[in-house]
Amino acid sequence: xxxxVGVLLSGCGxxxxxxxxxAVLTLLYLDQNGAEIxxxxxxxxxxxxxxxxxxQEMKGETRNVLVESARIARGNIKNLxxxxxGDIDALIxxxxxxxxxxxxxxxxxxxxxxxxxxxxxxxxEMLDAKKPIGAICIAPATLGMAAKEKKPEMTIGKExxxxxxxxxxxxxxxxxxxDEIAVDAKNKIVTTPAYMLGPGxxxxxxxxxxxxxxxxxxx
Amino acid sequence: xxxxVGVLLSGCGxxxxxxxxxAVLTLLYLDQNGAEIxxxxxxxxxxxxxxxxxxQEMKGETRNVLVESARIARGNIKNLxxxxxGDIDALIxxxxxxxxxxxxxxxxxxxxxxxxxxxxxxxxEMLDAKKPIGAICIAPATLGMAAKEKKPEMTIGKExxxxxxxxxxxxxxxxxxxDEIAVDAKNKIVTTPAYMLGPGxxxxxxxxxxxxxxxxxxx
Numbered sequence: 001x002x003x004x005v006g007v008l009l010s011g012c013g014x015x016x017x018x019x020x021x022x023a024v025l026t027l028l029y030l031d032q033n034g035a036e037i038x039x040x041x042x043x044x045x046x047x048x049x050x051x052x053x054x055x056q057e058m059k060g061e062t063r064n065v066l067v068e069s070a071r072i073a074r075g076n077i078k079n080l081x082x083x084x085x086g087d088i089d090a091l092i093x094x095x096x097x098x099x100x101x102x103x104x105x106x107x108x109x110x111x112x113x114x115x116x117x118x119x120x121x122x123x124x125e126m127l128d129a130k131k132p133i134g135a136i137c138i139a140p141a142t143l144g145m146a147a148k149e150k151k152p153e154m155t156i157g158k159e160x161x162x163x164x165x166x167x168x169x170x171x172x173x174x175x176x177x178x179d180e181i182a183v184d185a186k187n188k189i190v191t192t193p194a195y196m197l198g199p200g201x202x203x204x205x206x207x208x209x210x211x212x213x214x215x216x217x218x219x
Numbered sequence: 220x221x222x223x224v225g226v227l228l229s230g231c232g233x234x235x236x237x238x239x240x241x242a243v244l245t246l247l248y249l250d251q252n253g254a255e256i257x258x259x260x261x262x263x264x265x266x267x268x269x270x271x272x273x274x275q276e277m278k279g280e281t282r283n284v285l286v287e288s289a290r291i292a293r294g295n296i297k298n299l300x301x302x303x304x305g306d307i308d309a310l311i312x313x314x315x316x317x318x319x320x321x322x323x324x325x326x327x328x329x330x331x332x333x334x335x336x337x338x339x340x341x342x343x344e345m346l347d348a349k350k351p352i353g354a355i356c357i358a359p360a361t362l363g364m365a366a367k368e369k370k371p372e373m374t375i376g377k378e379x380x381x382x383x384x385x386x387x388x389x390x391x392x393x394x395x396x397x398d399e400i401a402v403d404a405k406n407k408i409v410t411t412p413a414y415m416l417g418p419g420x421x422x423x424x425x426x427x428x429x430x431x432x433x434x435x436x437x438x
Contacts (some may be wrong), residue, residue, distance in 0.1 A: 012231065012239075013290035020231075020291055024243040024420070031421040052289035053296065070271035071232035072239055074414075077272065195293075201243070202250040 002036040003219050006088040009041040009069035010098030015050035019096030021201050022136050022194050023072045026094050029212035039077040041069035047101040065102050080118045085125030089219045095137020104142040111169045115146045132188040132218040134211050140191045144171040152189045155182035157196025179206035190214045221255040222438050225307040228260040228288035229317030234269035238315030240420050241355050241413050242291045248431035258296040260288035266320040284321050299337045304344030308438045314356020323361040330388045334365045351407040351437040353430050359410045363390040371408045374401035376415025398425035409433045
């Protein structure tokens, strides 16, 4: 029996959902390393829909986070509200703005905004159970908001505004290159900057592969 | 200067667009092998929109193939009508039902249906210029329809109905495992079954990596 690793998706597309490359690379390296994948996503409307060609909002259009996440998961996905920490051995949050728009209010209200209730619940359960959590790209913002009482150490790229926001809620920031990971051994939290730094898919793949291997080794 | 390889996307999601894993793995291996990636897609409505959670059609909803493909390309994508064979050294078509619903009418009308005009034009230009073309999963159906006068040899999984349809228009079928490729050296056409066989992302990745390397070696 492989180790069960949850992948928490936030939609399908970098500007309003889960970053597709980061999500697929997470699935690739989990499968290559023998993990059983459990995709999940909250059943709720997206914060908004962005036209990825023009980067403009598609006013009046609504999409559901779970339904769009199902595109990345090829339909094999659970409703987040039905997933408990007891169901999985570890959890990984790929990035994309959806992680900071749908899984929390970070993109709109900063680090004092709310975390989506089931995201907060599952992260709390994972921390209590001392099960490892990985977060990629901008997803450490939401993880940091949920886990701030643990004062985790994480990497979240190099934008001073983002780093400052995380510091303000007690997150320690570690500078990492795109092919590196930050490991908070005490809290079992692993992060990598991915497309916060880029530049290309082969670069972000290196950090994500390391993150997946580290997460599996901490189970 | 890297070799320029076009990636022809047909939307974003296995049931109505490009298969996301196959598309992302194509981009990964192109980047890892030093190619310059040129994503492209036709600017036209999708044949329909499928809810990937329920696999039911979302009646009344319309999406644009180019706009949805831009999600996989992170916005860095060209309108197919503006791309000529002279702009690229090779072309790859990832699979997903979009390749057989939006790039041609294969899924609705079989191999005697039409190929989208700009898809047909670019494939014809590539064949005339003796530039290599790769096709993944169900995409060989559309490629075979466009290139049928060349009587290409391709692989397209193991479903007898699909193989029979391709044979009927003069395509020779070669049985391949998911980690194998079919190489038609005369026509410079390379195919791999990917999710026509599956079962998982690590399996389809093997065939796609081989396909990308073969395509680059034929430039």
